[in-house]
Amino acid sequence: MKWKKIDKIHQGKFVTRYDITYETVDKRKKVYEMISRNPHIKTQEDLYEKAADAVVLIMHNREDSKVLLNKEFRLAVGEFVYNFPAGLIDPGETPAQSARRELKEETGLDLVEIVDVIGESYSAVGFSNEKNVCMVGIAEGEFAPSSDTVEEIEAGWYTRQEVRELLKTEKFAARTQAYCYLWSKGH
Helix, strand or coil: CEEEEEEEEEECCCCEEEEEEEECCCCCEEEEEEEECCCCCCCHHHHHCCCCCEEEEEEECCCCCEEEEEEEEECCCCEEEEECCEEECCCCCCHHHHHHHHHHHHHCCEEEEEEEEEEEEECCCCCECCEEEEEEEEEECCCCCCCCCCCCEEEEEEEHHHHHHHHHHCCECHHHHHHHHHHHCCC
């Protein structure tokens, strides 16, 4: 693959749509459509030279007998989907600060301890360069509705058995589904 150019196609409020033009090994010209949180991409290096955009919160109770899941209405698919609490890192925030804020905003719970930080990963590598960092920790407190009225979220604690049942019948975000499958099996 040989990089040729990138063109900004549309600037939205939260994402920018680009066309990346490249040449295949057999000399065919191809155009790849993508979206990014970065509205200023001009070079190939701009695609990957950036900090994480968002945090993903993998939270358990103190006993590690339950995992925290959000059942959230997602407009892109038009239905409720199980997902981990997550959100964008605001300018000037560290991922840990963002994790505390997002957890409180989406669930009402407090982040008691960050047990581990999983390195950066891509949210949807097939069409976006959005990166996130997963924060693994312990949460507690009382559930409260999302502080943002555009988010329809039902947060809850789920046991391994409850997660196994949800996996059979409910829709999940891919990263949440993969983690929940392994966690529900005791891995």
